[in-house]
Amino acid sequence: MELDNRLPFPAMAFRQFDTEGDLDCIVSVRGTFNHVQDGIMEIAREQESFQWEDAYEDDPHQTVLLRQSDLTPDKPGTDISFLGDAWSPLREPETSWQASICVGNVSKEVEVCGPRFWQPVIKEKWAGFSAKEPKRVISDWTLTEPEPTCKVPVCWTKAYGGVIPGTGDAETHTPPDVERRNPLGCGIVTLDMPAGTPPVRAPQITSVGERLDWKETPEPQGLGLVSPWWQSRQQYTGTYDDAWVEKRHPLLPQDFDNRFWQAAHPDLIAAPHLHGDEGYELRNLHPEHPVARGQLPGLTLGVHCQRADRDAWYVLKIDGVQFDWRNDGRVLLTWRARFPLADADGTTLTLTRVRLKSPESENHHAEKETA
Structure with missing residues (x-):
């Protein structure tokens, strides 16, 4: 041929x-x-x-x-x-x-915003009679206001998804689970994460008019x-x-x-x-x-x-x-x-x-x- x-x-x-x-x-x-x-x-x-x-x-x-x-x-x-x-x-x-x-x-139309983060809300919880101080846990997550910017990369890393916290095991070389609709994304948080967890990147690319709620799993948006x-x-x-x-x-x-x-x-x-x-x-x-x-x-x-x-x-x-x-x-x-x-x-x-x-x-x- x-x-x-x-x-x-x-x-x-x-x-x-x-x-x-x-x-x-x-x-x-x-x-x-x-x-x-x-x-x-x-x-x-x-x-x-x-x-x-x-x-x-x-x-x-x-x-x-x-x-x-x-x-x-x-x-x-x-x-x-x-x-x-x-x-x-x-x-x-x-x-x-x-x-x-x-x-x-x-x-297809999407909404983009400047960098924003899920901020953990920490509360103290009784840790038992033998504990010297209360246990600090995450009770909620709040979303920060977007930072002003001139441009946002239209990239799947800026959309909802990514690694699911609390999964995987380094000792057994077990990889963590990911959001299968967008394994590269961001913005997944849970109440089981350590109290010392720093603010977590929240999605910058969403459906138009979408209001984020950390408890929900929105459809990842991208081009x-x-x-x-x-x-x-x-x-x-x-x-x-x-x-x-x-x-x-x-x-x-x-x-x-x-x-x-x-x-x-x-x-x-x-x-x-x-x-x-x-x-x-x-x-x-x-x-x-x-x-x-x-x-x-x-x-x-x-x-x-x-x-x-x-x-x-x-x-x-x-x-x-x-x-x-x-x-x-x-x-x-x-x-x-x-x-x-x-x-x-x-x-x-x-x-x-x-x-x-x-x-x-x-x-x-x-x-x-x-x-």
Whole structure:
């Protein structure tokens, strides 16, 4: 199998078994673009390399997912995500404000605030006749007022979640339990924590208008990518039991759900896929533009599968839109096509931009675009 890539973007063709053990071909493309205010985003001069594996800042269990692997085989929808900071509307220190992202008909709004903490309320408790002084215990937690700030990192470490106090055992090397919806977060406190516990970081990213209560477990809020073992993705992995080992291994379980491959927050998954020419609007997420507006590039990509007994076109779907505005205005787009290819010998795949002859979204007849 040979891939002739006629695009300015890195791409790869590879094969993978489906759930029934038949081989499919996956063609994956990653494109790097630059945001253009009130215009169509432009192709970046420097293209990010093909992403061979999930990329993290450091330890995958301690840091956020920055890039999803381009070897992902299939996504039933388009992931939309953001990396960067939320900026106060006037770029002056404020205690809280809203930030939002909208691409096409998919949108999500969050509320961010400056640093705040759960402060323990200590009371004295009778410790028995033999005790020389009362026992000090935590009776409640109070939330401090947010500190004014100009920006807040929109990162899962700033949302509700994290380690559950009182779990784990260092002596037996047993790791602590974590909030499975967001293992990286903050703000979980209990009355069983030691009286000497210092103030605990409280979430800085919440639903709009949400009032925190330390006794409750709110839904973690964020705009970033989600790791495979977080609850929103792990729930789709299927059943790995003795029957699977005996009858299906190494194939995926019969009840595996392709939604596992979606790495965005569930609120930021477009299903069906975006067309790739939608407008977008991000509020208070760009350092220079309080409302950053633009449009996706409207590229339609196709792959021509040719050999002696085969001549077919397949249109790639756009399945990822990632705004990475930590250092510049880049936007990462990913496209993917999956089709049966039991025998790859003598197969040539030509990857190019195409113009569609009909509006159907799958198995189009397509022609190369001359423009």
